[in-house]
Amino acid sequence: MYNFDEQIDRAGTDCIKYDAMDLIYDHDDLLPFWIADMDFKTPQPIIEAMKKRLDHPVIGYSKWNTDHFYDAVKHWYQTRFNAKVMNSDVHYAPTVLFTITEVIRTLTHSGDGIIINTPSYNNFINLIEGNKRTIIEAPLIDNGLNYTMDMEYFESLCKKPENKIFLLCNPHNPTGKVFTKEELDTVVEICAAHDVFIIADEIHMDFVRHPDGHQTLVNWMKPDSPIIVVTCLGKTFNISGLPHSFYITKHRYLTLDLNRKLISVYGLGSTNPLINCAVQAAYMECADWVDEVNQYIEENMQMVKQFVDDELSDALDVRIPDATFLMWIDFSKSGHDEQTVQQALQHIGKIAVGIGSTYEIGESTHFRLNLACDRERLKEGLSRMKQAFDSLSVEAKKVSSK
Ligand SMILES: Cc1ncc(COP(=O)(O)O)c(C=O)c1O
CATH class of the missing domain: 3.40.640.10 (Type I PLP-dependent aspartate aminotransferase-like (Major domain))
Structure with missing residues (x-):
């Protein structure tokens, strides 16, 4: 049994995910779910x-x-x-x-x-x-x-x-x-x-x-x-x-x-x-490590799916993909464009997710979530994501009642 729940502080190791966030995002202190490496220890x-x-x-x-x-x-x-x-x-x-x-x-x-x-x-x-x-x-x-x-x-x-x-x-x-x-x-x-x-x-x-x-x-x-x-x-x-x-x-x-x-x-x-x-x-x-890390990622996927179904189903559509540790999340239901969603995720939620339009030719209604991280961090990320989308719906209500 490997402990993928262990929280590892990578900041300060010159890693791109934590130490080069400002290349892409407006802030450098976001909770990162972007570039595709994992926050788990390399196998012993x-x-x-x-x-x-x-x-x-x-x-x-x-x-x-x-x-x-x-x-x-x-x-x-x-x-x-x-x-x-x-x-x-x-x-x-x-x-x-x-x-x-x-x-x-x-x-x-x-x-x-x-x-x-x-x-x-x-x-x-x-x-x-x-x-x-x-x-x-x-x-x-x-x-x-x-x-x-x-x-x-x-x-x-x-x-x-x-x-x-x-x-x-x-x-x-x-x-x-x-x-x-x-x-x-x-x-x-x-x-x-x-x-x-x-x-x-x-x-x-x-x-x-x-x-x-x-x-x-x-x-x-x-x-x-x-x-x-x-x-x-x-x-x-x-x-x-x-x-x-x-x-x-x-x-x-x-x-x-x-x-x-x-x-x-x-x-x-x-x-x-x-x-x-x-x-x-x-x-x-390291075959057994790979099997276990896959199991952990699968459980993370299920947690995200459950959270979105329970808390964010008005704004997001997610599906557990057949492969990878990445989720391609559709926000079209929220009714907001990518820039508005990214602003909310970065400025209100304080999280960094993969920006959809970098994976598309033209506009995007998606973002990419990297969930190869410990479950506590992912839980924190989901609650911040909810804060971001909640703030957008409050704003939208204010505008429509004017
Ligand atoms: C599909 C795909 N190919 C290639 C790479 C990068 O590979 P390398 O760093 O060996 O060039 C990535 C990294 O995210 C990837 O997702």
């Missing part, structure tokens, strides 16, 4: 492995392609996702977004279309725009129970020759959608038929509550399939402060090209040795 076997490495006094250049790295990744994929991974298909890269960017730059030209589901992880939007490619939206449709994709519309986008890549996020940030096996069959088939390359960002793969579990696109790969899966251990084990990632692909040209560029374009020939130890400890020794 990982800390111990890193400490042990530091007992050796030389922290020189380090390699990643060792038997213990491959064995750890293969073990995790086999035991968690029933996926067989070969050493030759797994490769290190400095971050998930680095690989996504490099694949986009390698396979497309300026102006080409990159298809994303919207709403979208904000950095997909940023890096497509930053690399002067065109965002092509395949909107996710909220059917009241779940999010779905209009496959006919998706195919019409893939048919256009200028649209070269589908950048899939599965599990999906921010909605928490899990793509089913059937949906992935269709997506892979459509993309293959129209020569669209699939980048699957599976960074949230270990937080899945859907009964079928996480379906990794690794299980759809054949020799030279136009598919790459990118992921890392940052979210799962709360080690995002140590940049690292790996990708899995059977696409030989892309692998050669990415590995060549890593050294000869970016000069990145070494990993961080602490990460080498962390990968091994995490994937070989």
Whole structure:
């Protein structure tokens, strides 16, 4: 049994969540439920492995392609996702977004279309725009129970020759959608038929509550399939402060090209040795921790749902997502626009939640709540959220009685 109720003061550690709030919000003393890392301790076997490495006094250049790295990744994929991974298909890269960017730059030209589901992880939007490619939206449709994709519309986008890549996020940030096996069959088939390359960002793969579990696109790969899966251990084990990632692909040209560029374009020939130890400890020794943290997050989700149903149902709609530690909360019922809601959350409630419009092209009627934190803090956050929405309804009543 792990104690996820423990309250840990992260302020003053230079962490973005607490110490860089003023980058985005009007105040720097808000209760934070925004950036997607967890407030839980990194599992002890990982800390111990890193400490042990530091007992050796030389922290020189380090390699990643060792038997213990491959064995750890293969073990995790086999035991968690029933996926067989070969050493030759797994490769290190400095971050998930680095690989996504490099694949986009390698396979497309300026102006080409990159298809994303919207709403979208904000950095997909940023890096497509930053690399002067065109965002092509395949909107996710909220059917009241779940999010779905209009496959006919998706195919019409893939048919256009200028649209070269589908950048899939599965599990999906921010909605928490899990793509089913059937949906992935269709997506892979459509993309293959129209020569669209699939980048699957599976960074949230270990937080899945859907009964079928996480379906990794690794299980759809054949020799030279136009598919790459990118992921890392940052979210799962709360080690995002140590940049690292790996990708899995059977696409030989892309692998050669990415590995060549890593050294000869970016000069990145070494990993961080602490990460080498962390990968091994995490994937070989921390499965039970991941199961328990998921259980705790599920209970947090239920608490939020219950609270909103009991106290805030006039203003908010929430649904427990199939995956992630994030909730994509709809405030359209409140009748207020995003700016008004954000002002109330920040100035009255004093909480920082993910700002919906950073995940959408245009206006938003949502915000993203990160509930990977101890339950007391979440309770406090919910009561502050209620204060914020109560103040909005009092204001609205005043205006209507004038
Ligand atoms: C879907 C998704 N991809 C990538 C990242 C960031 O990955 P990295 O820091 O390895 O680039 C995040 C972080 O929130 C994410 O949610």
